[in-house]
Amino acid sequence: MRSFFAALALALALPAGAFADSDGELLGDAERGADVFRKCTGCHKVGPDAPNRAGPHLNEIFGRKAGSIEGFKYSKSMQRAFGDGLVWDAETLDAYIENPRALISGTRMSFRGLKDPQDRHDVLAYLRQFTASPQNIPEAAPTANAHEVVLSPEILAIVGDAEYGEYLAAECLTCHKRSGSDDGIPSIVNWYEEDFVVAMHAYKRKVRPHPVMQMMASRLSDEEIAALAAYFAKIEQDG
Structure with a gap:
C-alpha cells in the first residue's frame, strides 16, 4: 500500500x-x-x-x-x-x-x-506511453508521417518480380551491403516494400537530394523499382 x-x-x-x-x-x-x-x-x-x-x-x-x-x-x-x-x-x-x-x-x-x-x-x-505495464500508461495516438511523394494506387499495386530484382540488384550491391551492415551507407536489406518504392520514386522525382541515387532511380521503370523492392524485402543475408 x-x-x-x-x-x-x-x-x-x-x-x-x-x-x-x-x-x-x-x-x-x-x-x-x-x-x-x-x-x-x-x-x-x-x-x-x-x-x-x-x-x-x-x-x-x-x-x-x-x-x-x-x-x-x-x-x-x-x-x-x-x-x-x-x-x-x-x-x-x-x-x-x-x-x-x-x-x-x-x-x-x-x-x-x-x-x-x-x-x-x-x-x-x-x-x-505505448506499453500498458508496469504503470498502465494509456495508449496514445500514433505519430503519423506523410510520405515524401504520393504515388498512385496503380504504382503501389505493382507486384515486383523478386528474381528480376536480384538481377537488377547487382549495381545496388556495389555500395549497399548484402549483409545489412551500413559502413557509412544505409542498409536497404529487408525494407518494407512500400517504403522502398516510395524512397526510390522520391529520388526519381528529385525530392530526395542525392545526385547518384537520383541518377540511378531515373533509369528505372516502375516495374523495375517494384522488382528491386520485392528482392530486398526478402533477401537472405550473408553471414
Whole structure:
C-alpha cells in the first residue's frame, strides 16, 4: 500500500508529459520524445495496429524479450540476444539506442544512435506511453508521417518480380551491403516494400537530394523499382 501512495505522489510531482521508471528515475519528456522519434519512423512504427516495417513495431516494448515478435525476421545477432534472455527495459533500451552495435554486435539496425542522453530519455518516455505495464500508461495516438511523394494506387499495386530484382540488384550491391551492415551507407536489406518504392520514386522525382541515387532511380521503370523492392524485402543475408 505504501508503494502505491509513493508511486502516486511521484506521478503527481512529475511535469506534464514526463514519466519515471519503476525506481522513480525520471525518463524524460514524452512530448519532446515524439519529435526525436521521427528519426526512427523510417523503420519503426508505434501506436494502435502499428505494423512491422524494416524494424519491428515498438508497442509493448518495455518488458518485451529481445527478438520475440512472432513472424518478424530478426538478424542472427538479435536471435542470439533472444537466446541469452535480453529483456528491453529503461536501462537496456537506453544502451541500445545510444549505440546499437555496442550492445548487440552484428545487429541489422543501421541507426548510428542518439548520443545525447536527454534525447534518449525523451524517446523512452514517449515509447512508455505505448506499453500498458508496469504503470498502465494509456495508449496514445500514433505519430503519423506523410510520405515524401504520393504515388498512385496503380504504382503501389505493382507486384515486383523478386528474381528480376536480384538481377537488377547487382549495381545496388556495389555500395549497399548484402549483409545489412551500413559502413557509412544505409542498409536497404529487408525494407518494407512500400517504403522502398516510395524512397526510390522520391529520388526519381528529385525530392530526395542525392545526385547518384537520383541518377540511378531515373533509369528505372516502375516495374523495375517494384522488382528491386520485392528482392530486398526478402533477401537472405550473408553471414
